[in-house]
Amino acid sequence: MDAAAPTPGKEVLNIPVKKVRTLHEIKKHTSIYLFISPFYILFLVFGLFPILFSLFLSLQSWDGLDTMKFIGFKNFQMLLQDGDFWQAVGNTFTIWFEQTIIMLFLSLVIAFLLNSAFVKLRSVWRFTYFLPNVTSLVAQTVLFYIFFSPKYGTIDYFIQKAGVAPIDWLNSNFWLQISIAIIGIWRWTGYNALIYLAGLQSIPDELYEAAKIDGATTTQSFFRITIPILRPIVLFTVIMSTIGGMQIFTEPQILTGGNGGPGGGGMTMVLYLYNQAFSNHLFGYASAIAWVLFIIILIFSLVNSLIIRRLSSK
Numbered sequence: 001m002d003a004a005a006p007t008p009g010k011e012v013l014n015i016p017v018k019k020v021r022t023l024h025e026i027k028k029h030t031s032i033y034l035f036i037s038p039f040y041i042l043f044l045v046f047g048l049f050p051i052l053f054s055l056f057l058s059l060q061s062w063d064g065l066d067t068m069k070f071i072g073f074k075n076f077q078m079l080l081q082d083g084d085f086w087q088a089v090g091n092t093f094t095i096w097f098e099q100t101i102i103m104l105f106l107s108l109v110i111a112f113l114l115n116s117a118f119v120k121l122r123s124v125w126r127f128t129y130f131l132p133n134v135t136s137l138v139a140q141t142v143l144f145y146i147f148f149s150p151k152y153g154t155i156d157y158f159i160q161k162a163g164v165a166p167i168d169w170l171n172s173n174f175w176l177q178i179s180i181a182i183i184g185i186w187r188w189t190g191y192n193a194l195i196y197l198a199g200l201q202s203i204p205d206e207l208y209e210a211a212k213i214d215g216a217t218t219t220q221s222f223f224r225i226t227i228p229i230l231r232p233i234v235l236f237t238v239i240m241s242t243i244g245g246m247q248i249f250t251e252p253q254i255l256t257g258g259n260g261g262p263g264g265g266g267m268t269m270v271l272y273l274y275n276q277a278f279s280n281h282l283f284g285y286a287s288a289i290a291w292v293l294f295i296i297i298l299i300f301s302l303v304n305s306l307i308i309r310r311l312s313s314k
Helices: 017-028 030-057 074-080 083-114 122-134 137-148 154-161 173-200 205-213 218-229 231-245 250-255 269-278 283-313
Strands: none
Touching (some): 083 173, 083 218, 122 173, 137 173, 231 283
C-alpha cells in the first residue's frame, strides 16, 4: 500500500526543532533586542557600510560629483608606482619609530615611579600625566607650533640664550619629524603609563621584598621582575601604539598647513590620503590608499606581535 497521505485540512510542518526554538527565544526576548538594536543600527550605517563602500569606491574613478567609472585595480596599480605615497610611508614609519620607543620607555619608568612607596601625592601625578590625553589634540598641536615656530618659537629663544644656533624645526625634514614625534610622546606617555601602572599593581609585593632581602637594587628589580611580568601588557601597548602611530594626521596637518612641509618630511600616509580625497578630489584613489594603509598596519602589527612573543618566550 502507498504511504498514508496527509489528512486534508492539516499542514505538514518541516521546520527544524532548533529553528523553532530560536524563533521562540527571539520572540520571547523582543524587548531586549529592541534595547540593543540602536548600537547595531548605528554600526551598520556608520561602521560597516562605509567600510564596504570604500572597498567598492577603490575600484572606481570618481571626483565626488560626476558619475562613477569602474576601472578595476588601476587605482592600486597607480599607487604602487606613486613615489609620493611611498615617501609618506617612509615618513610615517620614521615618526612612529622616533615616537614609540621613547614613549613606551618613559611610560614604563613613570609607572614604576608612581607605583613606588616613596612617591607622595600619587593620585595628583596620575592625573597630571593623563591630562594631555584628554586635551584637544588640535589645541596641543597649535601650542607646540608656537614652541617650534622658526621666528618667535619659545624653544629657539632659550636655545639662543644658551649661545647655540637656533633650529629650523618646521623647515627641515629631520627636525619636522622630531617635532611631530615630540607631540606624540607628550600626548601618549601618560596614557600608557597608567596601563603599565595597572599591570604593576597586580604584581605581588612579596617579589620585590624578596629581591630586596637578596640584595637586589631598584634597577635590578625593574629589569628582572617588572619587565618580564609586564611582557603581555608591553605587547598590547606596542600593538596599540603601532595602530595609532600609522594613523598620524592632526600633528603634521597643522604644523605644515597640510602640504607636508618644504621637503615633504611631514607628509604621513593619512595626510596624503586626506589630500588626495579632499584637495585633489580623487576619492577612488584615496579609498585605495586607505585599504593599502589597512594592510600595512595589519602586517606591521602582526610582525610586532611575533617579535615580542619570541622575546617573551626566551
